Amino acid sequence: MTHKADVIVVGVGAFGSAVAWRLAARGMDVIALDQESIPNDKGSSHGQTRIFRALSQNHVDLFPLAMLSKQLWRELQDATKQRLFEASGALIIGENGRGRIANALEVARRFGIEPQVLSSGELRRQYPAFSNVSDDEVALVDPEGGLLFTEECVEAAVSQARSYGAQIRENIEVHGHREDGDDVVVRTSEGDFRAQQVVYATGAWTAKLFPQLNLDPLRIPQCWFSTEGSEHESPTLSDIPPFQRDLNSTDSLWGHGAAAPGWFTKIGTHGHPTRNRSVDTDNIDRTVHDDDVEYLSSLVGTSFDNLSSTPVESSICLLTMTCDEQFVVGRMRDSKVFVASGGSGQGFKHATGVGEVIADLCQGVEPSIDYTFMSPDRILSQR
Ligand SMILES: Cc1cc2nc3c(=O)[nH]c(=O)nc-3n(C[C@H](O)[C@H](O)[C@H](O)COP(=O)(O)OP(=O)(O)OC[C@H]3O[C@@H](n4cnc5c(N)ncnc54)[C@H](O)[C@@H]3O)c2cc1C
Structure with a gap:
């Protein structure tokens, strides 16, 4: 049993790299393992870019997570001097008073933001590419929006985690784990690893590792x-x-x-x-x-x-879709095991905030933002 750490992170995509960075930045001894190279094009965190939106969310309480994430993306960008975030703003387009527009205005009202709203005519004039929008559509300008550069973000989080002493290892597949006294033993293609806690950030593969989460x-x-x-x-x-x-x-x-x-x-x-x-x-x-x-x-x-x-x-x-299109972030019941997955097509932008929440939970600290609506318990309690 030669490999030992405070926390083992399984999976080093968007979520896992951010979890490893935030844990290591707090001085925790971290080993992060991925079955592929890092970054890779086999999971969810590849393809040049991901859109960052703060106002349009499928849960109103994702706004604080988005803002925490944005602050951390900027911190990561400053630390690594890489282009990670392009502050271009973002447009939310739809029928006035309905769907995504109504949802974004509700988030804006709740958090005291007054977003600019463009009529269909103003949208067509400002952005002729949208000449085909109909007259009853409007565009809400999300001033916090922009673009994240996918592979660069993963690489930057990994390089920062390493700079704080984390071991990040490629091409090691995790087969499962068992609790052993105060520790968790993680079984891998390279033998057993031992830690006090383990975080599974295994993207789509979480569905097979934790079938009870119904992903x-x-x-x-x-x-x-x-x-x-x-x-x-x-x-x-x-x-x-x-x-x-x-x-x-x-x-x-x-x-x-x-x-x-x-x-x-x-x-x-x-x-x-x-x-x-x-x-x-x-x-x-x-x-x-x-x-x-x-x-x-x-x-x-x-x-x-x-x-x-x-x-x-x-x-x-x-x-990785969940039953309510909301992430799965938190501790698995009565265990030393955490899950950060279920991105449901909108997870990338929130990865750094998710990393911070998981780091808090691993240290037994109450996170600064509400995360309970993302907890595995909401899914497990339905079974
Ligand atoms: C087409 C598309 C567009 C999207 N657009 C946006 C967008 O605009 N904005 C946004 O915020 N989000 C977007 N998303 C969602 C976002 O990309 C994902 O939520 C995010 O990348 C999920 O990252 P992850 O770390 O959970 O998974 P992954 O990146 O897949 O990472 C999981 C890692 O775990 C490793 N792994 C799995 N099992 C094991 C094992 N047993 N042992 C060791 N390693 C293992 C895998 O090799 C992989 O590297 C989009 C997704 C898609 C598919």
Whole structure:
């Protein structure tokens, strides 16, 4: 039994890298293990960018988590001198008084923010790429919004964790754990590791490791589009800022223009089920098929006059859906085991805040923000 730490973190994607950083920054002895290289394109934390929104959340109490996360992303950016966050603002588009707009205005009211609201005409004038919005839609400007650079964020959190003494190890698969007196013994492909506590930040693989959490791992195509008539050009971030647009009560379209030279416009859908979305994480089809992108292509065609509706690039990404589309962050009942997973398509932006909450919980400190609505107990108590 040679490997020993205060906390073992299993999985080093967005959540695990942030947990390792926040724990190590407090002087805790951390070992973090990933079955793949870090960063990797097998889980959920790859594909250049993730949108940061503070106002539009599926739970009103996510706003404080978003603000805590933003402060920590900036801290990470300053410490590593890497470009991690682009403060471009973000647009929330939808029917006035309904869906995402109503939800964002409720968050703004509760936290004393007065966001700018653009009429459909103002939106079309300011951003001609949105010329196809209908007259009853408005755009709410989220001043806290922007873009995070996915792989750079994971690398930065890992490098900071290492600078505080954390051991971050690649290509080690965790098979499970057992409690042994005051410790937890973690079984891996490289032998046993021992710690006082263990945090599982295993993304889509959490579904098999903790079937009692009832998680649904989904396979989602990430797609990039070029300017109509050109395979090499693209609208930029100033043409299409990060946005999410309600299509109906369940589906939305999200995306943004190219954020760096040589990059393309990234567009996706949230909500609409396409072919074989639920996957067995032991057997993932990583090829993007025509029928994976059919629905998205048709939406891009009708929503944007200036974009080709056939993706110029695409890749498969995993998404870990919970029963209420809310994260699973906290201690598993009566154990030394914590879970940070269930990103439900919106987790990346909150990863640093989740890291801070888990670090508090591991140290027995009450987190500064309410996290109980994300706790595993809400799911376990329904069983
Ligand atoms: C197409 C798409 C678009 C998205 N857009 C946004 C967005 O705009 N904004 C936003 O905030 N969020 C967005 N998300 C969600 C966000 O990307 C995820 O919530 C986040 O990346 C989840 O990170 P994670 O650390 O939970 O999982 P992952 O990044 O998958 O990390 C889990 C890690 O655990 C490792 N692992 C698993 N099992 C084991 C094991 N047994 N032993 C060792 N290692 C193991 C894996 O190899 C992996 O590296 C999007 C997701 C998708 C799919």
